[in-house]
Amino acid sequence: MNKAGFVSIIGRPNSGKSTLLNTLINEQIALVSHKVNATRKRMNIIVMHNNAQIVFIDTPGIHHKEKILNQFMLQESIKAINDCDLIIFLAPITDNVDNYINFLNLSKNKKHLLVLSKMDTLNREKSINKIIQYEKYKDKYLTLIPISSAKHINLKVLLDEIIKYLPESPYLYDTEVISTQNIREIYKEKIREALFDNLNQEIPYQSDVIIKKIQEKKTIDKIYAEIVVEKDSQRVIVIGKNGKSIKNIGIHARKKIEQLSDKKILLKLEVITKKGWSKNKKQLKEMGYDFS
Numbered sequence: 001m002n003k004a005g006f007v008s009i010i011g012r013p014n015s016g017k018s019t020l021l022n023t024l025i026n027e028q029i030a031l032v033s034h035k036v037n038a039t040r041k042r043m044n045i046i047v048m049h050n051n052a053q054i055v056f057i058d059t060p061g062i063h064h065k066e067k068i069l070n071q072f073m074l075q076e077s078i079k080a081i082n083d084c085d086l087i088i089f090l091a092p093i094t095d096n097v098d099n100y101i102n103f104l105n106l107s108k109n110k111k112h113l114l115v116l117s118k119m120d121t122l123n124r125e126k127s128i129n130k131i132i133q134y135e136k137y138k139d140k141y142l143t144l145i146p147i148s149s150a151k152h153i154n155l156k157v158l159l160d161e162i163i164k165y166l167p168e169s170p171y172l173y174d175t176e177v178i179s180t181q182n183i184r185e186i187y188k189e190k191i192r193e194a195l196f197d198n199l200n201q202e203i204p205y206q207s208d209v210i211i212k213k214i215q216e217k218k219t220i221d222k223i224y225a226e227i228v229v230e231k232d233s234q235r236v237i238v239i240g241k242n243g244k245s246i247k248n249i250g251i252h253a254r255k256k257i258e259q260l261s262d263k264k265i266l267l268k269l270e271v272i273t274k275k276g277w278s279k280n281k282k283q284l285k286e287m288g289y290d291f292s
């Protein structure tokens with residue numbers, strides 16, 4: 001009998017959730033950034049391992065902020081906590097154990113693996129000390145696994161452990177599929193990633209991307225997208241002097257999309273202002289952040 005199930009990856013912003021999933025499928029599908037709060041919506045990434053199909057749910061980092069978009073993000077993570085067969089709580093090895101205690105309160109002790117990421121960033125002695133601190137809570141987690149996505153440490157151990165806890169079930173998706181996310185969402189995230197890479201301060205957080213149209217031809221796909229910002233002053237910065245900044249963003253985003261696609265990509269970007277879009281429920285809904 002095969003196994004299949006949903007596994008939510010939960011953790012604070014920047015803990016390496018999206019990187020872990022990209023590493024497991026060896027593709028850069030999920031948005032990764034050195035800046036916090038990169039992921040905004042749940043995204044699934046599917047990994048086949050032995051006789052099991054693991055449907056991972058990438059989530060926004062758990063954080064508390066007044067802004068309405070941030071509240072949507074928190075709601076996304078809480079839905080993922082409540083709606084899965086197993087949780088992975090991911091915390092960088094350098095993080096304070098208090099963050100784990102906060103997660104225990106939020107998740108109401110749901111079944112989870114405690115996974116400590118970025119093992120490559122701390123020496124052995126300090127890592128062992130940290131693990132000992134977590135072991136005080138060993139009746140709370142199923143297993144503690146230290147990993148590194150960057151150095152590919154313990155990733156197979158992690159998958160072996162996950163599938164122990166999945167229910168027996170026929171596969172939920174075709175075994176070739178690596179994400180059920182539609183291609184528009186994936187392109188949108190790649191363009192947002194280019195915004196995170198190229199823009200400073202608050203602009204990545206106050207901007208978004210709308211894919212207007214995709215024209216598929218035999219050897220080339222044409223993608224028409226809008227970058228949405230909150231203020232005209234941000235629009236001026238995103239475009240840059242003589243259009244230099246938007247050109248760079250476009251080149252970056254196109255390369256990222258071409259890595260995922262077997263065709264050439266032509267990317268047409270336009271920058272528009274929607275005043276205060278991230279603070280307005282109706283506008284957020286129009287942009288695909290649907291509160292329920």
Ligand SMILES: Nc1nc2c(ncn2[C@@H]2O[C@H](COP(=O)(O)OP(=O)(O)OP(=O)(O)O)[C@@H](O)[C@H]2O)c(=O)[nH]1
Pocket residue numbers: 011012013014015016017018019020031032033034035036037038039040059060061062117118119120121147148149150151
């Ligand atoms: N050294 C090291 N860096 C890592 C590792 N995994 C992730 N990172 C880095 O950590 C940063 C954050 O990674 P993300 O995958 O975007 O983190 P996230 O948890 O998805 O963040 P949010 O979406 O904002 O919640 C990036 O700069 C990654 O390159 C790792 O194993 N080792």
Ligand SMILES: [Mg+2]
Pocket residue numbers: 017018019031032038039058059060061
């Ligand atoms: Mg992420």
